[in-house]
Structures are given as C-alpha cells and as structure tokens.
Amino acid sequence: MLLYQNCSRLLGECKTKKRYLPGVSRYGKFLALVLCILLDTSLVLSQNNPYRMPSHSSPITTMAHQSGDEAPASFYEVLRKALKKRKTDVDRICPHTDSVARRILEDYGAMFLAKKVTPPPVCIFTSEAEVAKFQEDADYVTENIDGADIELQREAMKQLLKAREKALKEGLNITPRDGAEAARRSYADSYELWNTRFMPALDYWLQQGRLTEAQVARLKALPLHEQIAEVLELERSGIYFSKDLSKSILYSIAAPGTSQHIAMLAFDVNEFDNVRVRELLAEQGWFQTVLSDLPHFTFLGLKEKDLPKNGLKSVVVDGQTFWIPNVTQ
Ligand SMILES: [Zn+2]
Numbered sequence: 001m002l003l004y005q006n007c008s009r010l011l012g013e014c015k016t017k018k019r020y021l022p023g024v025s026r027y028g029k030f031l032a033l034v035l036c037i038l039l040d041t042s043l044v045l046s047q048n049n050p051y052r053m054p055s056h057s058s059p060i061t062t063m064a065h066q067s068g069d070e071a072p073a074s075f076y077e078v079l080r081k082a083l084k085k086r087k088t089d090v091d092r093i094c095p096h097t098d099s100v101a102r103r104i105l106e107d108y109g110a111m112f113l114a115k116k117v118t119p120p121p122v123c124i125f126t127s128e129a130e131v132a133k134f135q136e137d138a139d140y141v142t143e144n145i146d147g148a149d150i151e152l153q154r155e156a157m158k159q160l161l162k163a164r165e166k167a168l169k170e171g172l173n174i175t176p177r178d179g180a181e182a183a184r185r186s187y188a189d190s191y192e193l194w195n196t197r198f199m200p201a202l203d204y205w206l207q208q209g210r211l212t213e214a215q216v217a218r219l220k221a222l223p224l225h226e227q228i229a230e231v232l233e234l235e236r237s238g239i240y241f242s243k244d245l246s247k248s249i250l251y252s253i254a255a256p257g258t259s260q261h262i263a264m265l266a267f268d269v270n271e272f273d274n275v276r277v278r279e280l281l282a283e284q285g286w287f288q289t290v291l292s293d294l295p296h297f298t299f300l301g302l303k304e305k306d307l308p309k310n311g312l313k314s315v316v317v318d319g320q321t322f323w324i325p326n327v328t329q
Contacts, residue, residue: 070308075109075325078311082113094123100229104258107250109325110289111265113310115301116155119265124225125257131187140184140264146175151184153264156299159284160267166280167271174277177268177295185261191224193253198231201241201249210239228255251292260290260298268295278320288322291315 076090083089093112094101101123105112112119118138125131142151143161152160164174176182181189202219205211211219211234219230231241235248242252249255260266267286271277272295281287281297282304289298289312300323302310313326 072308072313072326073311075106075311075327078309079109079112086119088121093121098124100124100225100232100255103232103250104255106325106327108254108258108260108290110287110300110312110323111260111263111298113302113312114265114299115285117153117265117299117301120263123258124255125187125262126225128187131257131262135184135262135264138264146173148176148179148182150176150180150182150267151264152267153299155301156265156267156286159299159301160281160286163280163284163286166283167277170276170280172274172277172280173271174281175270177270181261182268183261183266184264185259187257187262190254190259190262191256194249194256197241197243197249197253198227201239201245204245205239224256247292251290260296265299267297267299269297270295272297272320288320289324291322291324292317294318294320 080090083093090096090105094105096102104123109123118134120134122130125134138153140151141154141157142149143157144150145164150157150160160174167174185193202211202216206213206216219227222230231249235241240247241249244252254260254262269277269281272288278288285301285303286297286299287304287307288294288296289300290296294317300307300310307314307323308326311326312323315322315324
C-alpha cells in the first residue's frame with residue numbers, strides 16, 4: 001500500500017513535470033518506478049531501526065512538495081541580499097566556521113527573511129544582556145490574548161490580531177499554547193527549556209546503556225556551545241534529545257539563545273491542527289517554519305506565493321505545510 005501511494009505520488013510529480021519536459025515518457029516513468037522501489041526499501045529498512053522517528057512526527061518519511069510551479073530560490077542567496085540591505089552579512093550573524101550556528105540558521109533561518117520587523121543580529125545569542133538589548137530595540141508590544149500577556153514585535157502582533165479577528169468571525173479561535181510562553185521568551189527561558197529535554201534524555205540514554213556515567217557527567221559540565229554541538233553530534237547516531245527521544249532536539253525546542261521566540265517573531269498556537277486556522281494565519285504572513293514543531297508559527301510578513309522566491313521550500317508533514325530554508329549543498 002505504502003509502495004503504491006509513494007509511486008503514484010512520484011508518478012504524479014513526473015506527470016506535472018511533463019509539461020516542461022516533453023521528452024519525459026515511458027523511460028521517465030520507469031525511472032520513477034525504480035526510484036519508488038528504492039525509496040520504499042529504505043523506508044522498510046528505517047522501520048527496523050529502533051531509533052527511527054515515529055511516522056506521525058518524522059520529517060524523514062515525508063515528501064517535499066513545491067507549492068505552485070516555481071522552483072524555490074537559494075536561501076543563502078536571498079539571505080545574502082537581505083543582510084546586505086541591513087548592512088551585515090551571513091558570516092557576521094552566523095560564522096561559517098561554527099557548525100552549530102549554521103545548523104541553527106538552516107533549521108530556523110526563515111525568520112531572517114521576515115519583512116517589516118527586526119530579525120535578530122545573530123543566530124545564537126550568548127547572554128541575557130544581549131537578548132534584552134535586542135528585544136528593547138526591536139520595539140515589541142503586549143496584548144492580552146485569551147487571558148495571557150502575549151509579547152511580539154509590533155507588525156507580527158498586528159497581523160496575528162487580524163488573523164484572530166477573522167477566526168473569531170468564523171466561529172474559530174487562535175489562542176496561545178502554554179500562556180505567555182507562547183510568544184516572547186528570554187534567554188533564561190530558552191536555557192531552562194533546553195534542560196527540560198537535555199537532562200531527561202541523558203538519564204534515558206544512560207539507562208539504555210548508550211551513554212556512560214562518565215560521558216553524561218562530561219556532557220553536563222561542557223560549556224553551553226560545546227554541549228549543543230555534542231548533542232547534535234550524538235543525534236547523528238540516533239541518540240535523540242527531543243521530548244519523545246525520537247527526533248532532533250531542535251525539532252522539539254530551540255537551542256539556548258537561538259529561539260524565534262527570543263526574536264519575538266514566533267507564536268505557539270493551540271488550534272494548529274485546524275486547516276482553516278492555518279490558512280488564516282498564512283494570509284497574515286504567519287507560517288510554520290520549524291520542521292515538525294506543529295504548534296509553532298513564525299511571522300514572515302510575506303505572501304505564501306512569494307515564499308519560494310524568498311528562498312523557502314515547502315515540506316509537508318502530517319498534511320501540514322512547513323516553509324523551510326532551501327539549502328542546497
Ligand atoms: Zn514555538
């Protein structure tokens with residue numbers, strides 16, 4: 001069944017492309033079929049891996065779909081231009097020698113393209129003072145939404161309230177998940193959240209025999225930046241640190257100092273699984289941009305049709321469309 005679904009999807013994509021490549025014929029279909037078989041073989045193999053992500057939250061077992069016909073522009077190219085206008089450059093916000101910073105940029109980087117707001121000056125804030133200064137300068141506003149004080153950058157708030165107003169008119173609602181924490185967070189908040197995943201995961205992998213007492217003690221004692229780097233390295237071998245231990249910690253919470261919530265451009269929505277709510281948010285420039293973090297929306301201030309030319313590509317997970325940086329190696 002899975003094989004059939006994937007194949008018909010892939011063949012469907014071949015059919016769409018035929019419009020542009022009249023030469024694609026039976027040979028193309030044959031190639032697609034071979035590809036399908038290979039794909040499904042790899043899926044079966046991955047199901048035997050005890051550390052595989054569950055299918056409901058796995059970015060791996062989903063297929064990317066481009067919205068419309070437009071191929072997405074290169075994220076780095078668009079970013080370079082956007083940063084030049086702000087009189088900065090990629091290396092200054094995210095040094096290429098820092099693998100953690102680059103990973104953060106490629107996972108959470110959509111916010112650096114946001115319009116009519118102030119994106120953060122760095123990929124990783126390293127102190128409370130640095131975060132406080134950015135947040136003060138970025139001019140955020142507070143509104144009470146459903147009993148919680150929500151703090152967001154001015155334009156992000158304006159558009160969120162518009163989306164909510166429309167939702168209420170349609171008998172729906174857009175409410176913050178976990179109260180005030182749904183929007184602005186401090187550096188300390190992001191550090192505490194990191195530990196709510198990092199610490200239990202260490203205990204778990206120790207019990208499982210995948211980490212030793214000495215490794216756990218060493219990891220806990222590492223300076224934060226090195227700690228993040230080692231966690232991401234361990235995840236490459238299936239030692240995951242997300243809440244359910246099935247995927248990267250970065251798809252569960254942000255590394256300290258890196259959150260889009262620190263940038264006051266993110267809002268966690270209770271009603272994320274309502275397709276109409278997602279449409280209303282998208283109409284106001286709010287999109288899901290962190291793969292598999294379902295309730296998390298990012299303010300980009302862009303129209304959905306313009307996202308590909310802004311260096312973002314769409315990936316569908318569980319029927320929900322995520323817009324992530326189009327990074328080509
Ligand atoms: Zn969030």
